[in-house]
Amino acid sequence: MVSAIATAQVPVLDLVRVPSFSSLLESLASSNIAWAIHDGIWLLKREEGGNVRDTVSRGSLVPGRETIASTCWKAGLRASTLRAVDLKASLLGVVSVGGLIATATQAALSPRGPGTCDRNMCERCCNITTSIPYVVCGCHAMRHRCTASGKTWGASLVGVGIASAAFHGSYGSFREWGRRMDFWTISAASNLMTRALFPCVPASVTAAGMLATPFKPFLVSFVNSTAMELKFLAAARRNPKLRGPQRLHAVCCLLGLGAFALEDWKPDLPLVHSAWHLLSSTAVATINHLLADVEEEERCKQARNAQQRPQLVLQMQPLLP
Structure with missing residues (x-):
């Protein structure tokens, strides 16, 4: 009876597995929380004169990933680029509408042609x-x-x-x-x-x-x-x-x-x-x-x-x- 119950509990234990400590550290390091913790530690290590006490560079705990500041800077750059593109599109639209109005006005102006006088x-x-x-x-x-x-x-x-x-x-x-x-x-x-x-x-x-x-x-x-x-x-x-x-x-x-x-x-x-x-x-x-x-x-x-x-x-x- 006990062996049957133990045998029945094996699939349940296989389905609900507790993650190991190393996998938790790896997921933490690859998440944005690790970024925030690392940047906070790096800022705390700065001296009053602006020097860093150790040789660990900012962002070295998470190799291959960018810092929050650089990410924000790139996001701002992309936003400004989009604003410039939108401004350019708006200006082109205004110019196109102005050209259409100018063309319609030119077609409506009167008289047309150079006239028939002044032949010599x-x-x-x-x-x-x-x-x-x-x-x-x-x-x-x-x-x-x-x-x-x-x-x-x-x-x-x-x-x-x-x-x-x-x-x-x-x-x-x-x-x-x-x-x-x-x-x-x-x-x-x-x-x-x-x-x-x-x-x-x-x-x-x-x-x-x-x-x-x-x-x-x-x-x-x-x-x-x-x-x-x-x-x-x-x-x-x-x-x-x-x-x-x-x-x-x-x-x-x-x-x-x-x-x-x-x-x-x-x-x-x-x-x-x-x-x-x-x-x-x-x-x-x-x-x-x-x-x-x-x-x-x-x-x-x-x-x-x-x-x-x-x-x-x-x-x-x-x-x-």
Whole structure:
């Protein structure tokens, strides 16, 4: 009976074996606990001057393994490397998105192409020369206009003349950008013209027109020019002094539109663009008469308001306690 019980207990003893002392030391030495104990002992052995009492180097108890400090340093290095990689990826992503936006914006810019004028040196010189009247009109407006918006419009006309001359004198890859600057300055000048003709227009409307200029310059110029034509026609009906300039303005505008359409229809005809320059600059010069009338109206309105203020004060005095 006893032998049977002893025989039955043998497999149980085989399954549950107590580890030996040497195996415990080996597992302890190969674990992280041994690392911590060894580093603590090594730090305790340092003298105040920084020398080690024995010749046992740090980490020698566990050969083939790194110290905790070096492990932490390498972990920090790996973390910084990952951060640098993430930063590089983020920058590349931003650059890629910026490039996509720039490409889409470039595709949406208007106009496109170098244009059909300036086929020879003679035509190029004529187009540059006929750009000078815009500068003259701008200088005249800056000198004779009384309001800040009128003077700003005059300065924009000077920019129109300079951009036109730069476009007609450009070559190669810059020519397309020169043509864009020509259209954009005309559109911006039309926005400032509307600002000067209609002082009550909110600044947000002018800002919206400026933002739309790089993408739809012809549309912006058309809307502003239409508003100006209606204003000029109404002012000429009210003020007989403006009828002569308004007729000249209307004739030059119609002939200028005809020259513009003829240039698109027959691009081989010479000096059509130069004729358009002269007609449009003459039409722009007549706008000074309209601006003078608008400024006169503003002065009369301010004078009436100044006269009404004392009367309002006298009327309000009996009501005051």
